[in-house]
Amino acid sequence: MIYREAGDFKTSYAADNQTFPIRGDRIAYYMVLAFAFLVMPFVINDYWANAIVLPFLIYAIAALGLNILIGYCGQLSLGSGAFMAVGAYATFKLTTAFPGLSIVFVVLLAGLVTAGVGVLFGLPSLRIKGFYLAVATLAAQFFLIWLFTQQPWFYNNSPTGMISMPTREFLGMPVTGPRASAVNMYLLCLVFVVALAWLARNLTRGTLGRRWMAIRDMDIAAEIIGVNPMMAKLSAFAVSSFFIGVAGALFFAVYLGAAEASEAFGIEKSFIILFMVIIGGLGSILGSFIGAFFLIVGPVLLKLLLVDQLGWSTDLAAHLEIMIIGALILLFLITEPHGITALWRTIKEKLRLWPFPH
């Protein structure tokens, strides 16, 4: 009744091709943005910012990045954890070497460094595909983590191999380190998330995204119609790694504050980001957010519900949490193999026809 395109006439190609062609969607999108920028900063408390919202935003960036690679370009990667580590260590090295450099530039530069490393480890994708490529990126995961734990240069010779983020300010307000307020950290991450999601959406529906999708759907056919597979694959690796690098930089600098490569960026990071992409929906921007929400916010909400609300013991709750999240993953994958976004798409179709189902 409310949610439909009847009466929403498009008079130009641009209007017809916009990201949210239905007015209801558009309004919802602007309302979410307004809520995130104008309401959240005033109501968010430290616990919600630090324990729930920050990791959600940061993992959403990482999931967006991996979704570009897997969902849009069809190149399987298990190296996301290591690429996040590259972003984190690049941030650490840059900000300790150039303390005066603005943290925003440091994060962007860390993303660029990661993009370079990503292209390097994306080279095998020109020759190998599918599971074999996954194994090659797995090598990146182990090699990079080994590098960051064994070479003292990367952690400035600290005796334990831990890297710690000093306090850095942006526009006169601390955004990293212990003095940073929750709101500042939240806003910094939010700006990155919105900008990168906007970038991802527009890249994927432009020429570059169409090339990626052509390669994903059938690389030989794509080559025949004139898509250069090398450029397409390597650009996907570069853009994807840039996103993941920025996520790693924020993860270390804003969220954790101190990190150690094998503990914070191990193989399980690669898997959890992969699961986000698969559960949220391959080849979908919204899916990356849903996947991150499901796997990062879900466990915390379950803990709040079981321990703080119902008063169950923490170990029982922790075990139940693993079981419930696991069961939900299975349930979603069985009922909706294309991810939760596919479910959302079906609901949208139903809503548009409501109340006449046929």
Place this chain on the structure above:
Amino acid sequence: MRMTRMAAVVAATMVAAGPALADSLHFPMLNYRTGPFAPNGIAFADGYQDYLTLLNERDGGIGGVPIRFTECETAYNTERGVECYQSIRGDNPLIIQPLSTGITYQIIPRATQDGIPVHSMGYGRTSAVNGEVFNWVFNYPATYWDGASVIINHLLAENDGSLAGKKIALVYHNSAYGREPIPTLNRLSEELGFEFLALGVDSPGQEQRSQWLQIRRERPDYVLMWGWGVMNPTAIQEAANIRFPMNNFYGVWWSGSEQDVMPVGDGAHGYRSLAMHGTGTDYPIYADIQNYVIEPGLYAGTGDEVGTVLYSRGLYAAMLATEAARTAQEIHGTPNITAAMMRDGMASLEMTEERMAALGLPGFGPEFSVSCQNHGGSGAAMIQEWDANTGTWNLITDWIDSDREMIMEMVMEDSLAYAAENDIEPQCLERSGG
């Protein structure tokens, strides 16, 4: 959409259930009863909680104020640790004991900013010994660098004062925790002329075939171990498999509990480890624990860890924390102390033999006193040996001192570098006014 509504409901109730009860002393516990480190985490958590329960049941808390304890599950995971810290910091915690070196590193700057004292007992950042830089962080009674030095001093005594030409290997958990002793051992190897070999094992540590193959090839005279969780029994099993003499295999205090040697059976006989406190139920306090905690069924967990090494360690951590609270109450003349007063109590804590005997724990831990210049206690430790036939840990030495002069030199180096990085002016913190 339903999820967001649920989240909103949870959020609303969270806010409503905000402020904590007054007139209680909040001792939060960051435990891990799940994950690959659970076998060790459970025993520690049980001991810690049982001691607090004992004080509540027997004495009505500390100085007449009941103790309130809360539990947060970290699974030894730093991200969970951040979440836990955020969830307790608004709830007037008196002391944070993260029980993980990685989480400790993360919490140090935040807790310093929030004014909550951190006690990392025998773990965490060693250079926190320098209380002028780390005002809010304590790691008494001993640090990892002390531990490494104590083992080497013990080996020196066994080898008539010279380790020249010997080869010593370190098998370590490849994390911040495991890497802590490496600078000390490097330095000692230069000074004493032994060859030092560091072999990292990736977390959680079930896969260490190649490290032990290398040990078999290199034939070190002694192997030291900085392990935790499933890594410990695996390493002891591997050592038994290559028939490495167990008497020459030394673990740190986190690698010497029943959970580590029991799975290996007879092969673990003679394995040695550091001990920072006594073990077993032969202390008078256990009569009270039996009466007030175990018989009424108030024990934590399943109650089958009582008297084990890590249970004793939890007990010891709780005892040091509550003694600091008692000291703080005396200093400030009020039973209702704040986190800042608790810090004063920790900074002037004095553990004497009389005090430990009065608590029912005679000779349990080292005697030490805390000062602004030394947050690290005495640094002394004992060596214990596992007897697989009787299933007991036996102490084979008295307290062995560490090379504190050298360690303090390294502590100053590291802590001043930290101070410079973070713009800290090293100085002692004044006692809080309240």
